[in-house]
Amino acid sequence: MSHPINFDFSEEFARKMDEKDPLKEFRSKFIFPKVDGKTAIYFCGNSLGIQPKTTKQYIQKELDNWADLAVDGHFYGEDAWYHVRKKSKPALAEIVGAHEHEVVAMNNLTSNLHFLMVSFYQPTAEKFKIITEAGAFPSDMYMLETQVKFHGLNPDEVIVELTPREGEHTLRTEDILKTIREHGDQLALVMMAGLQYYTGQLFDMEAIAKAARQVGAYVGFDLAHAAGNAQLSLHDWEVDFATWCSYKYMNSGPGNISGVFVHEKHAEKPDLPRFAGWWGHDEGERFKMEKGFKPMFGADGWQLANSNVLALAAHQASLDIFLEAGIGNLRKKSETLTGYLEFLIQNISGKSGVIEIITPKNKNERGCQLSLLVHKGGKAVFDELYQNGIVGDWRHPNVIRIAPTPLYNSFTDVFRFAQVLKQSLLKFA
Template identity: 60%
Template sequence: MSFQNTLAYAQERDHDDALRYYREHFHIPKHQGKDTVYLCGNSLGLQPKAARAAIEEEMEKWAELGVEGHFKGDDPWFTFHKTLAEPTAKLVGAKPSEVVVMNQLTVNLHLMLVSFYRPQGRRYKILTEAGAFPSDQYALETQVKFHGYTPEDAIIEVTPRAGEQTWRTEDILQTIRDNGDEIALVLMSGVHYYTGQVFDMAAITQAAHEVGAVCGFDLAHAAGNVVLRLHDWDVDFAVWCTYKYLNSGPGGTSGVFVHERHSNKPDLPRFAGWWGYDQEERFQMKKGFIPMAGADGWQLSNSQILPMAVHRASLQMFDEAGMEALRAKSEGLTGYLEFLINSLNQPKEDLEIITPSEPSARGCQLSLLVNRNGRQLFETLMANGFILDWREPNVIRVAPTPLYNTFEDVYRFGQFLEAHFRR
């Protein structure tokens, strides 16, 4: 792709962008009366303008119907989660019966680990990437302790090679093979939060299954960011949040995928709740848990109607635009960002992109390693209307997201960096 470091080029790309009108569907934070350059959708997506109306609709239903809102009106709360199944399935490459929206991410991760981390005898270890997001680290640490193991013994962490920032797929696969008879579960990120690297989920799943292990993914930074094919890749389970690329509000609800070969096994161990009980008999209040068919059988409690209403408003845009089209624009935006940064010709001691350069190995995010005065640069950017994300010890994460970011956003960021390093 041929890029140009000019405002005219950026504006021309925006003019030709078939998805450009989606930006108008979001509230853009202001700085000194002008739109910020918001490049932080990997941390918290912007608010869809439809979100407020979606919440107000459910508030009106609550006001008018009270408890009867569970059964009356459009989209009764009793089955509200089912309205999210079809667009969610399209988003992650699944069948509608394989997905459910419920709870929050780490709660769902623990629920999945109850069902899919089943250590027995020699096979008790979990393989993951070193430096996974802390929630994943803590979940795995406490799960292995719960089963009577020590994290130092039971968790295998795959690290990048010496002097490298990202993982080589062949190293991950070889580590799985080398430890295959001891691994009960492979659990990795779909996209690594710090480096922005996309892992080869299909190859990792295949390798895990070849050694007899279960394979799951935390898709917090992948859902709504990259094209997913969870069913076709034969992934056993996955979890994700909705407040990052999916723009569903701070602390928003979460999604779960359970492959159909597991989701209709009522004897599969799980922590159960009333809302996961067979819907046709739920109000008979019987003893003895009978799960709903599919991923719905992992639900615990009543649906979170207000967060789900916001999520549905956002999902409608993804459903309309399509992940393939969003991904194509994303590759253009991120490629342009990479081009502008590389054009600065800064020594690695000052500025280095640690995210893979191959488009298939990254999503929206580029992670910039700033070894000298990184925090100062970040704060200067923020003070000048560029909303980004800082991660210790020295990384600025920059994420141009295709629903609301523009090529001009990326150009303006590049111009600011150029002025900064030319001083």
């Protein structure tokens, strides 16, 4: 059993932590952006991860294949495009805790949510309600609203929003489970974030999935802020479906390809409703070009179009780094790195009331992100951080999101952020 670390507010302590960090070499695999010509301290992987140095090489390889082989690239050469989706499966399976046949990279996140809803939201007169968290990311809110309307139902009557107790910022697991039980007779689906983008709260997906199963409801998660950040076990938790983006913690490029998880218990249900496409059809018979959709086994059966080869190449550059580092090792470092950030912020703000951390204190209820509610100074505090080379994220009305990412951030990064924050807050204390 590891002993708690006695953190210290000093650059010497931060440097010593970096020296003994077993993942320290991974920082050199990334390109850091600049602010006013100087290398930034980048804490915005929760919005867009930074570029691996190998990304150009991976993309160039496929550009060369395209140039040299053209259409023959689908079937000849290393990583023939016809099967190229398979290359990302080992890393994706490790990152989300799944079997390889339960995951596939395709489309983008909101498209995938809509396609998965076709299969997993089938309202009846008896079971039609959806539970989600209040203040979900807009894409999720709009997706649920329009899916409900598509079925001719009223979102105000169908969607049950989970809200924190008065005076609290985050949801209590007991309240989520209670709501599931209360609406159980009418509940068709629990569809919510795995990690809430604004507060940084990591939900107990295992408990939520179990509660949903007990009342006969499907459960799905938007893992945009959880994949590559939190330790996930989607298969063992018996989550029905999930989807995520690859451009945040998985560092695969702006707007890049998404991924889906579909539990293997649904793989043997070819009659499960879905919107089908050519690339989801049995690949052994795909070129017969015949009527009658026959889905591939597992998540592959939800594919529509052929793979975006250049997008997958950029994705793979980062996934190979994840495989080398190991998601368990990254999570272990993340807990300590974010714990140090929390210690420094508390040390700086003290009882001033200027900053309140609204992300749960329990490491099992958060990822790497801390959401800082700024009570004095607001956007001016954030702007000063940026002017000093700190790239974080501002969310209205008054939250700064700071996400020290274990693949490329260091303890020294966190300490230097604290120094700038201390300087900024002196103006507003």
